[in-house]
Amino acid sequence: MVAAATYRPLITSGGGASAPIAASRIMQPMRIADFALERFFARWEFSVRHLLCASDVEGYPMSDLLDLADEETGALWADLRLGYTESASHPLLRAEIAELYQHVDPDGVLVFAGAEEAIFCLLNVAVGPGDHVVVTWPGYQSLHEVARAAGGVVTLHELHEQDGWRLDVERLIRALRPDTRLVVVNAPHNPTGMQPTHAEWARLTDELADRRIPLLSDEVYRFLEHDERDRLLPGTDAYGQGISLGVMSKSFAMAGLRIGWLATRDRDLLDRCARFKDYTTICSSAPSEVLALMALRAREQVLGRSLRIVQDNLEVLDGFFRRRTDVSWVRPRAGPVGYPRLTLDTSIDDLTTELIEAEGVLLLPGSQLGHAGNHFRLGFGRADLPEALARFEAFLDRRAG
Numbered sequence: 001m002v003a004a005a006t007y008r009p010l011i012t013s014g015g016g017a018s019a020p021i022a023a024s025r026i027m028q029p030m031r032i033a034d035f036a037l038e039r040f041f042a043r044w045e046f047s048v049r050h051l052l053c054a055s056d057v058e059g060y061p062m063s064d065l066l067d068l069a070d071e072e073t074g075a076l077w078a079d080l081r082l083g084y085t086e087s088a089s090h091p092l093l094r095a096e097i098a099e100l101y102q103h104v105d106p107d108g109v110l111v112f113a114g115a116e117e118a119i120f121c122l123l124n125v126a127v128g129p130g131d132h133v134v135v136t137w138p139g140y141q142s143l144h145e146v147a148r149a150a151g152g153v154v155t156l157h158e159l160h161e162q163d164g165w166r167l168d169v170e171r172l173i174r175a176l177r178p179d180t181r182l183v184v185v186n187a188p189h190n191p192t193g194m195q196p197t198h199a200e201w202a203r204l205t206d207e208l209a210d211r212r213i214p215l216l217s218d219e220v221y222r223f224l225e226h227d228e229r230d231r232l233l234p235g236t237d238a239y240g241q242g243i244s245l246g247v248m249s250k251s252f253a254m255a256g257l258r259i260g261w262l263a264t265r266d267r268d269l270l271d272r273c274a275r276f277k278d279y280t281t282i283c284s285s286a287p288s289e290v291l292a293l294m295a296l297r298a299r300e301q302v303l304g305r306s307l308r309i310v311q312d313n314l315e316v317l318d319g320f321f322r323r324r325t326d327v328s329w330v331r332p333r334a335g336p337v338g339y340p341r342l343t344l345d346t347s348i349d350d351l352t353t354e355l356i357e358a359e360g361v362l363l364l365p366g367s368q369l370g371h372a373g374n375h376f377r378l379g380f381g382r383a384d385l386p387e388a389l390a391r392f393e394a395f396l397d398r399r400a401g
């Protein structure tokens with residue numbers, strides 16, 4: 001019989017001679033910076049009329065989802081008991097998530113409360129003091145800030161508008177160092193809509209595999225490629241140390257479930273993430289697990305709806321950008337967001353405030369990502385985009401006089 005692991009508190013004071021670890025050996029925790037974008041949304045998201053900068057897809061109606069239940073998930077829903085769930089998640093949910101990948105079985109999947117918890121756990125586990133990490137930027141703040149707060153030395157791999165926001169794989173490879181412990185790439189990319197080509201992706205993942213550097217591949221917008229042929233091999237299928245990050249919030253249009261996951265062939269890493277998660281949520285919400293399972297089993301309908309919303313809105317946006325000279329964009333290749341630039345001699349921060357007051361329409365200025373250059377994130381996953389955009393355009397016309 002294997003005895004349970006014993007435990008003694010790692011106390012820093014009050015433990016007298018029996019304290020198992022000297023206070024001097026416990027690292028001072030680093031402070032994590034405020035998440036600027038989330039604070040911005042906390043202020044505005046539920047008080048404006050139109051979110052023209054949301055990164056998710058119009059929330060899926062609960063009753064429509066229940067209509068998609070098969071016999072098994074319908075029974076799981078009807079008989080659900082609201083107790084704790086398995087900490088790695090319901091085995092059926094892990095099995096369904098594993099179906100999204102070629103080289104992952106259900107034990108290679110760990111479920112979290114959204115992608116955000118997965119990022120927090122993974123970066124805290126994979127990055128230690130002094131470890132070098134390369135992260136695409138501008139981007140979702142936690143992808144670099146959690147790594148920094150964990151003690152990592154972060155190199156931002158900046159995407160540039162003049163390059164069409166493309167991932168410059170050779171430049172990224174040149175940034176790698178002998179002490180690089182992790183590379184983090186988000187594609188389809190928030191906020192630019194960048195999507196590497198298959199050749200670029202293979203070049204990067206082959207190089208990382210050769211150098212034995214793990215990749216956190218943030219694929220939360222996967223399945224929203226505007227041309228399906230651009231869908232990339234998931235990070236976890238590319239090589240043994242690739243880690244795919246997925247979520248129900250974006251392409252699956254179910255942010256309210258707060259269900260995300262990591263999928264990887266690296267069992268040791270996943271095990272360490274599971275141990276870390278014991279300090280965050282322990283296990284997922286029982287109703288959300290069943291609803292996520294229903295949605296994943298009916299993914300053709302669910303994803304088809306999301307892609308239709310995105311494609312229809314893109315057409316509306318194409319007309320808008322053809323007409324305007326005061327805003328311009330690099331048309332995104334994938335996902336529900338793009339990153340246009342205001343070409344007027346006005347700051348996008350000021351314009352955002354004016355637009356909220358005049359029309360109740362919200363943009364996300366690049367300053368909330370720490371990025372200068374008068375860009376703003378534009379989201380086109382929501383059903384009210386035509387109306388929100390019409391209000392934005394009327395506002396721009398009035399301003400132009």
Ligand SMILES: Cc1ncc(COP(=O)(O)O)c(C=O)c1O
Pocket residue numbers: 055113114115116117140186190218220247249250255260
């Ligand atoms: C690139 C990226 N990764 C992760 C997340 C976090 O997803 P969630 O809010 O579902 O946890 C987001 C959310 O906007 C995102 O844009």
